[in-house]
Every structure is written in structure tokens, then in C-alpha cells.
Amino acid sequence: MTDTTTHHRICPLCEACCGLEIKVQGTQIISIRGHEADVLSRGYICPKAVSLKDLHEDPDRLRTPLIKRNGVHVPATWDEAFAEIEKRLLPIIAQHGKNSVGVTVGNPSAHKIGLLTYFGKLARALGTKNVFSASTLDQMPKQLASGLMFGHWLSIALPDIERTDLLIVLGANPLVSNGSMWTVPDFRGKAKALRARGGELIVIDPRRTETAAVADAHHFIRPNSDVFLLAAMVHTLFAENLVKLGGVAEWVQGMDELRHAIAPFTPEVCATRCQMDAETIRSLARKMANTPRAALYARIGTCTQEYGTLASWLVDVINTLTGHLDQEGGMLFAKSAAFASNTLGKPGIGKGVSTGRHHSRVSQAPEVYGELPISCLAEEIETPGEGQIRAMFTVASNPVLSSPDGPRLSQALDKLDFMVSMDIYLNETTRHADVILPGPSPLEDFHYDVAFPQLSWRNHARGSEPVFSPATGQFAEWQTILKLAAIVKGQGAQADADALDDAAFEQDIARLGLPAAAVPAVIAATATLRGPQRALDVALRFGPYGDQFGKKPDGLNLAKVLQASNDGGIDLGELKQRIPEVLRTPSGKVELSPHSLLQDLKRAEADLQSAKPELVIIGRRDVRSNNSWMHNLPVLAKGPFRCTLLVSSQDASKHGVTDGSTVTLNNITQNENEQRSIQAVVHISEDMMPGVVSLPHGWGHDLPNSKLSVAAERPGANLNALLDMKLRDPLSGNSVLGGVPVTMSLA
Ligand SMILES: Nc1nc2c(c(=O)[nH]1)N[C@H]1C(S)=C(S)[C@@H](COP(=O)(O)OP(=O)(O)OC[C@H]3O[C@@H](n4cnc5c(=O)[nH]c(N)nc54)[C@H](O)[C@@H]3O)O[C@H]1N2
Ligand SMILES: Nc1nc2c(c(=O)[nH]1)N[C@H]1C(S)=C(S)[C@@H](COP(=O)(O)OP(=O)(O)OC[C@H]3O[C@@H](n4cnc5c(=O)[nH]c(N)nc54)[C@H](O)[C@@H]3O)O[C@H]1N2
Numbered sequence: 001m002t003d004t005t006t007h008h009r010i011c012p013l014c015e016a017c018c019g020l021e022i023k024v025q026g027t028q029i030i031s032i033r034g035h036e037a038d039v040l041s042r043g044y045i046c047p048k049a050v051s052l053k054d055l056h057e058d059p060d061r062l063r064t065p066l067i068k069r070n071g072v073h074v075p076a077t078w079d080e081a082f083a084e085i086e087k088r089l090l091p092i093i094a095q096h097g098k099n100s101v102g103v104t105v106g107n108p109s110a111h112k113i114g115l116l117t118y119f120g121k122l123a124r125a126l127g128t129k130n131v132f133s134a135s136t137l138d139q140m141p142k143q144l145a146s147g148l149m150f151g152h153w154l155s156i157a158l159p160d161i162e163r164t165d166l167l168i169v170l171g172a173n174p175l176v177s178n179g180s181m182w183t184v185p186d187f188r189g190k191a192k193a194l195r196a197r198g199g200e201l202i203v204i205d206p207r208r209t210e211t212a213a214v215a216d217a218h219h220f221i222r223p224n225s226d227v228f229l230l231a232a233m234v235h236t237l238f239a240e241n242l243v244k245l246g247g248v249a250e251w252v253q254g255m256d257e258l259r260h261a262i263a264p265f266t267p268e269v270c271a272t273r274c275q276m277d278a279e280t281i282r283s284l285a286r287k288m289a290n291t292p293r294a295a296l297y298a299r300i301g302t303c304t305q306e307y308g309t310l311a312s313w314l315v316d317v318i319n320t321l322t323g324h325l326d327q328e329g330g331m332l333f334a335k336s337a338a339f340a341s342n343t344l345g346k347p348g349i350g351k352g353v354s355t356g357r358h359h360s361r362v363s364q365a366p367e368v369y370g371e372l373p374i375s376c377l378a379e380e381i382e383t384p385g386e387g388q389i390r391a392m393f394t395v396a397s398n399p400v401l402s403s404p405d406g407p408r409l410s411q412a413l414d415k416l417d418f419m420v421s422m423d424i425y426l427n428e429t430t431r432h433a434d435v436i437l438p439g440p441s442p443l444e445d446f447h448y449d450v451a452f453p454q455l456s457w458r459n460h461a462r463g464s465e466p467v468f469s470p471a472t473g474q475f476a477e478w479q480t481i482l483k484l485a486a487i488v489k490g491q492g493a494q495a496d497a498d499a500l501d502d503a504a505f506e507q508d509i510a511r512l513g514l515p516a517a518a519v520p521a522v523i524a525a526t527a528t529l530r531g532p533q534r535a536l537d538v539a540l541r542f543g544p545y546g547d548q549f550g551k552k553p554d555g556l557n558l559a560k561v562l563q564a565s566n567d568g569g570i571d572l573g574e575l576k577q578r579i580p581e582v583l584r585t586p587s588g589k590v591e592l593s594p595h596s597l598l599q600d601l602k603r604a605e606a607d608l609q610s611a612k613p614e615l616v617i618i619g620r621r622d623v624r625s626n627n628s629w630m631h632n633l634p635v636l637a638k639g640p641f642r643c644t645l646l647v648s649s650q651d652a653s654k655h656g657v658t659d660g661s662t663v664t665l666n667n668i669t670q671n672e673n674e675q676r677s678i679q680a681v682v683h684i685s686e687d688m689m690p691g692v693v694s695l696p697h698g699w700g701h702d703l704p705n706s707k708l709s710v711a712a713e714r715p716g717a718n719l720n721a722l723l724d725m726k727l728r729d730p731l732s733g734n735s736v737l738g739g740v741p742v743t744m745s746l747a
């Protein structure tokens with residue numbers, strides 16, 4: 001009998017980054033539990049962690065590359081796959097130029113160090129402006145607003161949940177999502193502790209969510225109108241003389257412009273617009289101002305809407321005006337051990353962020369953080385002319401389900417001359433690919449979170465060694481990316497990944513700006529490491545807690561972090577005040593009134609009186625699901641069907657529908673070419689705000705030529721097949737995914 005071994009891993013499935021304890025016998029996974037000693041998650045896990053076993057064993061998960069031959073995907077060797085890419089891609093680039101290749105990168109890449117740290121090498125090799133990602137279906141407004149206020153895209157202020165006495169949650173459901181742009185495992189436990197110490201949790205959401213169920217109070221809000229609630233709260237703070245900046249006063253600028261710009265947004269006018277009560281709005285503002293330790297947190301419900309950037313900005317404006325920015329028990333910035341731009345360069349000042357360095361060809365949408373809105377992808381493929389996209393790379397990305405008007409995108413992908421997908425499934429998007437290159441199982445991969453320690457409720461450093469060795473011949477994703485980049489650069493499909501990595505590492509080191517004399521020592525000290533581990537060791541060692549390659553012997557390096565990870569990782573303590581050091585704005589100040597935001601506020605002002613549509617649709621998440629790609633895992637797929645349309649009883653009787661009936665939902669448009677509809681099964685729910693229905697996204701697994709046998713049994717409806725590509729927040733390019741008017745009738 002083989003011995004049982006115990007492995008400690010960070011769960012790569014969502015932003016909570018829970019520490020896992022995985023017991024293994026030979027090649028069998030015996031158990032997956034929470035790692036009690038984990039410094040960040042302290043034993044907490046959700047049901048998805050256990051599905052890592054199903055994911056690892058899923059017969060549908062790809063183990064070899066596939067090449068499409070005569071319309072059918074057939075297994076191929078890695079050499080054949082790279083050769084095919086070289087043969088078909090290079091002529092396209094030669095004939096049509098670098099912008100003829102588009103690339104889209106999806107959510108799982110944020111959880112994979114190989115993809116996150118190497119993806120840029122592919123994008124740079126391609127040199128294309130046509131870079132897209134799931135960020136413009138998600139958090140781009142938050143990143144832009146934070147960037148404009150604090151100077152960097154990942155300088156995100158986080159609620160200090162263990163010390164706060166008031167937490168207002170707007171458009172987020174952390175009890176189910178486990179937190180977003182906020183790594184906060186066991187939100188339920190932390191919320192319970194907050195209330196047990198006399199604190200208050202308030203939720204504002206068009207659905208009485210699972211988070212609302214554990215809160216002290218819940219208020220409905222008309223979808224797509226948070227900007228009006230927030231502006232009215234700011235208005236109240238000024239009108240009632242409640243503004244007090246506290247400790248950050250000398251680092252804040254733009255107060256007068258803000259007061260002036262916000263003047264039209266009186267609670268009375270805004271109350272009608274967001275369907276809240278003016279007195280409720282005022283009392284929320286007063287509570288924020290009068291509670292010494294308070295935090296206002298908002299997430300995807302406030303981003304995936306027409307005023308996403310404005311809403312994200314006003315959240316931190318309120319936190320600042322009420323004296324909670326950079327205060328214990330308020331909103332603080334994490335200090336990550338590696339890779340954080342707000343720990344690099346000169347403390348307290350920087351270049352800030354800007355947008356629009358180039359624009360999309362068809363809609364003229366501005367570039368934001370190096371990318372274009374993913375909702376522009378279809379038109380960039382469809383529209384002839386110079387710069388038309390003729391070839392695509394998709395990297396851990398399923399836009400056919402995750403992006404608005406998936407059916408149109410699907411048709412567009414069919415028009416490409418060539419498409420490559422790096423993905424672990426043959427699914428709704430990758431079925432269009434000519435070549436699919438699979439990544440390893442997450443349990444076969446080294447892991448360290450690059451992004452989430454910058455967003456964590458507590459500072460820490462943890463890493464994970466692979467649980468299993470990858471199958472012979474399986475490329476790590478960073479190796480695949482280096483091979484692809486080499487093909488694009490004309491170095492040939494045969495180029496050796498390790499040699500490419502050595503060359504790439506030397507270039508990366510050069511960019512660090514080290515004294516020339518120090519470079520050989522750094523290269524020598526990391527010589528035994530490969531791929532992202534090598535860059536990680538350098539980042540940790542030069543990072544804020546690092547050993548500085550020996551200058552600070554007690555400091556961190558990769559070996560220390562990995563060793564400590566079996567005992568739960570390294571706790572770097574609670575979040576601490578970081579203003580002004582964290583700032584990277586050109587002024588060295590917190591910018592309360594960035595020009596582009598004040599300009600955009602006029603758009604909201606013009607919309608103050610707009611009438612309420614009769615029925616709008618919003619999304620929903622379920623704890624046993626994760627975006628579009630985990631519906632093939634039996635342990636999660638079993639149980640009640642989750643892709644139901646929640647409808648209030650008031651709307652049900654108005655529209656003549658009952659629990660269990662199938663309804664047709666239509667988008668509202670006069671244009672025949674743009675008519676879209678889906679069908680869904682109704683579940684009557686008193687948790688819905690009347691006038692609002694809710695359907696989760698990521699479903700619709702009934703498309704031909706995918707290989708998702710479990711998911712296909714109960715495919716569900718694709719919410720995004722109903723939504724409109726043209727609806728975007730103009731500043732961030734983020735898609736509008738909620739609050740979209742629809743009609744509903746019995747099917
Ligand atoms: N209507 C509506 N639409 C939404 C949302 C919403 O709330 N409402 N939410 C949006 C949000 S927040 C997001 S982040 C996006 C997500 O959008 P995407 O990132 O496009 O979608 P995912 O469902 O995360 O699918 C990721 C893809 O990665 C593949 N994959 C999984 N693991 C790996 C791996 O280890 N390696 C590789 N190479 N591939 C892997 C999966 O098979 C899948 O094809 O969806 C967005 N879409
Ligand atoms: N179980 C599970 N966990 C996940 C995911 C998943 O699919 N399943 N996805 C992961 C990803 S990629 C992300 S980005 C995060 C997202 O994490 P969260 O932001 O917490 O996501 P949601 O659960 O979609 O919560 C959004 C809330 O906004 C509400 N809402 C919708 N429209 C509006 C509006 O206009 N205004 C207001 N105020 N509220 C509105 C919705 O009712 C919903 O309750 O979750 C991550 N975690």
C-alpha cells in the first residue's frame with residue numbers, strides 16, 4: 001500500500017486564496033480540507049475546493065494539444081501543435097501586420113503565476129494593440145478609479161474588517177463570491193465577529209442576497225444607479241458639514257471642485273433615481289461620518305454598469321471624506337511581499353495612470369491599462385480594413401459565454417483565418433480554435449499569488465509546490481507562452497523553452513535597474529530556479545520584506561516562503577497605514593477630483609431624471625459555480641439546478657408567470673438585426689426587488705462541438721446572449737452587465 005502524503009496548496013479557484021490541506025495516496029486524492037494553520041484563511045474553505053479532485057480527474061480536461069482537421073479536433077503532439085501555429089500564423093502577420101492578431105486573457109490567469117507573469121511576453125512579442133481581457137467585464141472601473149485617485153491600478157483600498165464597526169457592502173455578495181478585489185476568506189465568520197462586537201453590517205443590493213441575510217440591514221437599490229446614491233451621500237456630507245478628512249488631510253486635494261460638481265445631486269433628486277428613500281441616503285452618509293471605524297466596500301454590481309468608474313470613485317471619495325481612508329478599522333492598503341507596483345519606485349509620488357494611448361479601430365474606445373474593451377472584439381474581427389483582426393489567441397478565456405452577445409462573437413470567431421487557445425477544455429470558445437494547447441492540472445502546477453496579496457485583508461506570503469508531477473511532455477503554461485512568443489518573433493517552433501527563459505530572465509533583470517555589478521550575482525543566486533519561480537525569488541528578495549540578497553538576512557526569499565508554507569505561510573501582520581508612501585500620483589496627493597471623472601459626472605447629471613424601465617435583468621453568483629467553466633465537475637454540478645431566473649411575486653403576477661414556468665426574455669430594441677432572446681425557468685423569490693429579475697452568467701453549455709459532458713446535461717441559459725456589446729462605461733470600457741431592460745413572457 002502506498003503511503004499517504006500531505007500537501008499544502010493555495011486554492012486557485014477564487015480570490016479568497018484559501019490554504020488547503022490535500023492528502024494523496026500515489027496518484028489518488030484522498031481528501032481536500034482547509035489548512036487550519038494557514039495564516040490567511042485559517043482553515044476556511046468553500047465547496048469548490050473539494051472539486052479540485054474532480055477537476056484533476058475530469059476525463060474531459062485536455063491532456064494533449066488538439067488540432068482542428070477538417071472541422072474536427074484531433075489529438076496532436078506538442079511539436080505538431082507548435083509547428084502548425086508557426087506554419088499558419090506567420091504568413092498572417094507577414095501579410096497583414098501585427099495588429100491583425102488579437103489576444104484575450106481570462107480570469108483563471110489571475111490565479112496562475114505562469115500565465116500572469118508570462119502573458120505579457122506573448123503580448124509584447126505580438127506587439128498588437130488588440131489586447132482584451134476579462135477585466136473589462138469586471139473590475140476595470142475600480143482599477144481606473146483607484147489609479148486616478150491613488151496613482152496605481154492596483155492600489156485598492158480594502159476594508160479593515162477585523163477592526164471596523166460599520167461595514168456597508170454595495171453591489172457585492174462576498175458570502176457567495178468569497179470576496180473580490182478583496183481577498184477575504186471566511187467573510188461569514190468575519191461578519192459574525194463584527195456584529196458580535198457590536199458593529200453593523202449594511203447591504204445595498206437589488207436582491208436580498210446571502211450577505212444581506214447575515215446583515216443588520218438591507219436596502220434595495222435600482223440597478224445601475226449607485227452613482228446617484230453615492231453622489232447624494234457626498235452631497236449630504238457637504239450639506240451637513242460632516243466632512244472630516246482625519247489623518248490624511250494634508251495628502252488630499254480637489255475638495256472644492258468636488259463640492260461644486262456634486263451640488264446637483266441632492267438626496268431628494270437622487271432618491272427617486274435610485275428608488276431609495278432620501279432619508280435613508282442621508283442616514284447612510286451620517287452613519288459613515290459618525291462611526292469612528294467604518295468602511296464602505298463596493299464591487300461588481302457597481303462596476304458592471306454604465307457609471308462603473310464614477311461609482312467606484314465615489315465609494316472612495318466617501319471613505320475619504322468621512323475620515324476612514326488609511327485608518328485602522330476603515331480602509332487600508334495591503335503591502336504585498338512581491339510584484340506590487342506601489343512598493344516600487346520613489347515612495348509617495350509617481351506617474352499616475354492614464355488612458356487612451358491608442359483607441360480601438362471601429363468604436364474608437366480608449367485603451368485602458370494596456371487593453372481595449374472586450375466588447376469591441378467581435379467588431380474588430382468583423383470589420384474589414386487595415387488592422388482587422390484575422391487571428392486570435394485566447395488564453396484561459398471563454399468570452400463566448402462570459403462576454404455580451406456571445407452568439408455574435410461566436411460567429412465572428414468562425415471568420416478568423418487562424419485561432420489558438422491555451423485552455424484546459426474544449427468548450428464554447430475553444431471549439432473555434434485551430435489549435436488548443438492545454439495547461440496542466442492546477443495540482444501539477446507551482447503556485448504563488450501575484451495579484452491577491454495586494455488585495456488581502458491581511459499581509460502574508462505563501463506559496464505552493466505542485467502536488468503531482470505533470471505528465472511527461474506536458475508543458476508548463478509559462479513554457480508554452482515562451483514557445484509561442486518565440487514563434488511570433490521568428491525564432492522557430494523548435495526553440496527550447498528553458499533557453500528562451502534564460503534569455504528572457506536576463507532581459508527582465510536588466511529592467512530592474514540594478515547596478516550592473518549586481519546583476520551577475522542575482523543571476524547566479526537564482527540559477528537553480530526556472531520560470532516564474534526565478535522572477536518570484538527576485539521579486540520577494542527585492543520586495544519590502546525581502547532579504548535584499550543577503551543584506552537583510554532575516555528577510556524573505558522564495559525558499560523561506562515555501563518552507564513556511566507547509567506550516568501555513570508567513571504572516572506579515574495586519575494592514576497598516578500607508579499614506580503618503582503608497583501614493584503614486586504625479587501630485588503626490590490623493591486626487592479627490594480627477595478631471596475625467598468630473599467631466600463624466602455631467603453624463604450622470606443629464607441622466608438624473610431618466611424613467612425607470614419596467615423590468616431589468618441583473619446577474620447572480622452561486623457558491624457551487626465559478627463563472628463559466630466549473631459546471632463540468634460532478635461534485636458541484638449535482639443538486640438543484642442553479643441557472644434559474646429569480647422573479648419577485650409582484651412581477652410574476654404582472655407578467656402571468658408562475659414558479660417553474662419557462663419564459664422568454666427579450667432585449668429591448670427596435671432594430672430587427674439586434675433582437676436577442678433567451679429562455680429560462682422561473683423561480684419566484686421574495687428576495688428580488690420588484691422590477692428586477694436575476695439570472696446567473698456563465699451558462700449555456702448546449703453549443704455543438706464542445707466536450708463538456710457533465711455541463712451539457714443541464715446547460716442552462718446564457719445571460720450574455722441577451723446583453724448588448726455596445727453598452728459600456730465610456731471611461732473604463734467595462735461592459736454593462738446589469739440593469740439592462742428586458743421583456744418577459746411565457747415561452
Ligand atoms: N453577465 C455577466 N457576465 C459576466 C459576469 C457577470 O457578473 N455577469 N462576470 C464577469 C467576470 S467578473 C469575469 S472575471 C468574466 C470571466 O470571463 P472569462 O475569464 O472569459 O471566463 P471563465 O469562465 O473564467 O473562463 C475561463 C476559461 O479558462 C479556462 N481555464 C480554466 N483553468 C485554466 C487553466 O488553468 N489554464 C488555462 N489555460 N485555461 C484555464 C476555462 O476552461 C475557460 O475556458 O466573466 C464575466 N462575465
Ligand atoms: N461562487 C462564486 N464565487 C465567485 C465567482 C463565481 O462565479 N462564483 N466569480 C468570481 C469573480 S470572477 C468575481 S469578479 C467575483 C465577484 O464578486 P462579487 O462582486 O461579490 O459578485 P456578485 O456575487 O456577483 O455580487 C454582485 C452583487 O451586485 C448586485 N447588483 C447587481 N446590479 C447591481 C447594481 O446596479 N447596484 C448594486 N448596488 N448592486 C447590484 C447583485 O445582486 C449581486 O448581489 O466573484 C468571484 N467569486
Ligand code: SF4
Nearest residue numbers: 011014017018046049
Ligand atoms: S473560497 Fe472556495 S474557491 Fe475560493 S479560494 Fe477558498 S476554497 Fe477556493
Ligand SMILES: [Mo]
Nearest residue numbers: 107134138139
Ligand atoms: Mo471576475
